[in-house]
Amino acid sequence: MRTSIATVCLSGTLEEKMLACAKAGFDGIEIFEQDLTVSPMSPEEVRAFAARLGLSLDLFQPFRDFEGVEEEVLLANLRRAEAKFQLMQRLGMDLILLCSNVGTATINDDQLFAAQIRRLADLAAQYGVRIAYEALAWGKYVDTYQHSWEIVKLVDRDNVGLCIDSFHILSRGDDPAQIAQIPGEKIFFVQLADAPVLSMDILSWSRHYRVFPGEGGFELDVFLGYLVRSGYSGIVSLEIFNDVFRQSNVELTAIDGLRSLIWLQARTAALLATEEVRDNLNLVSLPGVQEASGFDFAEIRTEDPELIAEMLAQLGFSFLGQHRRKPVQLWRAGDARIIVNSQRSRAVTASVSGLSIQVPDPAAGRARASALLAKPVSRHHTKDEQEISGFRAPDATEVFFGSAALTAAWEAEFGVLPGTAQPTEKGSIESIDHINLAQPWQAFDESVLFYTSVLNLEARPGTEVPSPMGLVRSQVLRTADGGVRLALNIVPQGLDATIDRHHEYPEHVALRTDDVVALARRAQAAGMEFLQVPANYYEDLVARFDIDEKSLATLKELNLLYDSDEHGVFLHFYTATVGNMFFEVLERRDGYDGYGAPNAPIRLAAQFEHNRFNRS
Missing domain, CATH: 3.20.20.150 (Divalent-metal-dependent TIM barrel enzymes)
Known part of the structure; x- marks a missing residue:
């Protein structure tokens, strides 16, 4: 054409x-x-x-x-x-x-x-x-x-x-x-x-x-x-x-x-394809669509890996090892892998820098990305190391295609033995539920097209969330079964050039568990700092939902947020922000499939207040 x-x-x-x-x-x-x-x-x-x-x-x-x-x-x-x-x-x-x-x-x-x-x-x-x-x-x-x-x-x-x-x-x-x-x-x-x-x-x-x-x-x-x-x-x-x-x-x-x-x-x-029609435009097809089954890993870039390591340990992640040649750590809980990368990270306190999704054929995924003009990025490797090649999204996130075989190969470079099992006690992290990425105002539409076309994700209807920083436009992209979910939030225009880094829009990795209360108690006992939720939120919660006093007391004690729909209940908490990122831990009960959207303004306001009074 x-x-x-x-x-x-x-x-x-x-x-x-x-x-x-x-x-x-x-x-x-x-x-x-x-x-x-x-x-x-x-x-x-x-x-x-x-x-x-x-x-x-x-x-x-x-x-x-x-x-x-x-x-x-x-x-x-x-x-x-x-x-x-x-x-x-x-x-x-x-x-x-x-x-x-x-x-x-x-x-x-x-x-x-x-x-x-x-x-x-x-x-x-x-x-x-x-x-x-x-x-x-x-x-x-x-x-x-x-x-x-x-x-x-x-x-x-x-x-x-x-x-x-x-x-x-x-x-x-x-x-x-x-x-x-x-x-x-x-x-x-x-x-x-x-x-x-x-x-x-x-x-x-x-x-x-x-x-x-x-x-x-x-x-x-x-x-x-x-x-x-x-x-x-x-x-x-x-x-x-x-x-x-x-x-x-x-x-x-x-x-x-x-x-x-x-x-x-x-x-x-x-x-x-199913019609007998003469195509005078000579339409070009793309390499086969890859159906993602889940996240392979999320990567955090930081000049101080101990900051992130402490948070991961408090959340119950296990340190699996450091790369045999690079300043890169691997942490895992259930099927959730977090790579902490200190390469080329000077002056980066902490930032979500990359992600990998599991697909049946990573080579076909990479071929599709190339055909769609994605800019390639590659990680330096020696001949005895697994080649990991990916693409740079419009928001600068590095995106990779993985598989069980590739994962086993690169995990070995961290000293991980094949078949290494992870603890499965009640209230452990099970997987990465979704990743929230901030978008420069001028790249939002471009990013939506990139992630939907390259990763074969479906764009859901967008929403707008009020915050002290301005109106935040949010777009969820996901696979049909929810195995991979990305939330793209557009940074209000001009925010990325404002007075200092404390007003940047933070990104986060959301982790899924089967018992958020148990996990929150263990994390709190280990010294984790949670994002403080204002008391006014809980008063409003009682007005909107039928919550008994004991459950409400637990929510307040652990700074947990709550939502429900016709399917089920959603409980979640946020860690303190480190650099430009934080973690969310969530529990989905009885088929709840949303993201706690009514709680987003609470989170944004609380983070704004925390950052405003805790400048370094």
């Missing part, structure tokens, strides 16, 4: 945008007129630069407010159009986007629309230019793709076809199925955009909140499937208006955009 992206999607100058698109691997770009207008490069220089980069110049856009006007206005519009056609000749471009009129149209008449566009087409033919007519969702008279297709048929010119834009169709709740009935050769261009499902006017939604495929709520694999059924064989491009993208690193955004198209191709190919 030939891929393209509109320059309006990206930050920077036109030259920087073109470089980023070529580096990411796009086949071509759409030139947004404003990017050209403000560029110091002449059209001829842009054309030559694109040729050197191996980029095609696919679409010049937009040409607005043309049809449905009085004759005097039409003549002015034709003069304006001819100047653009001459400009396109200098650029070496042959396709222009004509948007349905939103501002100057005064006559609602399809025959007139067609007649006026026919005159534009005849003028364009003199310059070898084709016209892709697009129905804007807020067009004054033409606002659906079905209507624009009727007009294109009335125009009846070889150089006039449709531009199909997913946002303008799906934002209206329109059914894209009829796209499959349009002859593919009359679809001149395709633009894709996803978007979160919001309740707001479509224009504002479009101009500020579009995202790349896989980062919103639209079923773009179904949409692209209809395009395949039409016989379309042209370019598939991205047109994303997003305030964050236009402030973010241009190279990373370009990679994110291409990753979204690679992911979407694979999703669509799988959707069409």
Whole structure:
């Protein structure tokens, strides 16, 4: 599938945008007129630069407010159009986007629309230019793709076809199925955009909140499937208006955009696999999807491993050994493994730096990640050590694929013998339940796509949590059975550049047990410091739940938090924050499957207060 992206999607100058698109691997770009207008490069220089980069110049856009006007206005519009056609000749471009009129149209008449566009087409033919007519969702008279297709048929010119834009169709709740009935050769261009499902006017939604495929709520694999059924064989491009993208690193955004198209191709190919349909787009599939069964390990980077070692021992972890060659420790409780890494950790008090998931075929997982443009990271190893290679997520977390065989191999480097059993007394840590990762505000959508596409996780509906630091946006990603769960929390904008590190958003590893009360008592006796929960919380708890006095006293004594739903009960506590991370210990009873979301504001406020009064 030939891929393209509109320059309006990206930050920077036109030259920087073109470089980023070529580096990411796009086949071509759409030139947004404003990017050209403000560029110091002449059209001829842009054309030559694109040729050197191996980029095609696919679409010049937009040409607005043309049809449905009085004759005097039409003549002015034709003069304006001819100047653009001459400009396109200098650029070496042959396709222009004509948007349905939103501002100057005064006559609602399809025959007139067609007649006026026919005159534009005849003028364009003199310059070898084709016209892709697009129905804007807020067009004054033409606002659906079905209507624009009727007009294109009335125009009846070889150089006039449709531009199909997913946002303008799906934002209206329109059914894209009829796209499959349009002859593919009359679809001149395709633009894709996803978007979160919001309740707001479509224009504002479009101009500020579009995202790349896989980062919103639209079923773009179904949409692209209809395009395949039409016989379309042209370019598939991205047109994303997003305030964050236009402030973010241009190279990373370009990679994110291409990753979204690679992911979407694979999703669509799988959707069409059972149909006998000719795929003129030549959709590319990805290496086999890996179903994760659980976490292999979580890694904590720290310059002072004793800080973390003490907390792990208090929680009942066993020290299994230090790596025979590196300043790296391995701790384990049940199936939960924590790696404490002191390499390259100067000035890092403590931070969640990596994770590994168990999959049936780690090699296939790595191949899939590579195909999705994930940036590789590798750990230095000697020839007699297990190679551990992974990928760097957009939030800088290092992600690895593991298996029972690989785990046994690298555990041996810590002196662990095969089959080493772990204590299983009541109230022991059983496994890593989930990992909570903080996201820079500009990388949140990119991270959601990375973890869902590379790790094959499903994104659950997001939530927003109030905190003293601002409104925290949270998104849970997980496998269907809950064996792997990630919670991504976006750092409020500007927080990562505030006055000092004590206001950074902390991350954590959540550990599961079958008896949180017993574990909390043992940890408390071992000297563990818990996050202090305010008394007001427990008063509110009594008002919301039917909790007896004895149970309430236990909750208060151990700083435990409580939640319940129609399935069961959730009990959990938090350790004190060390550096930029902490541990959560939780117990799920009788099928409770949530995360204690009502308690998140309590935790955030308590951590804020603790950090505010305990500055080092």
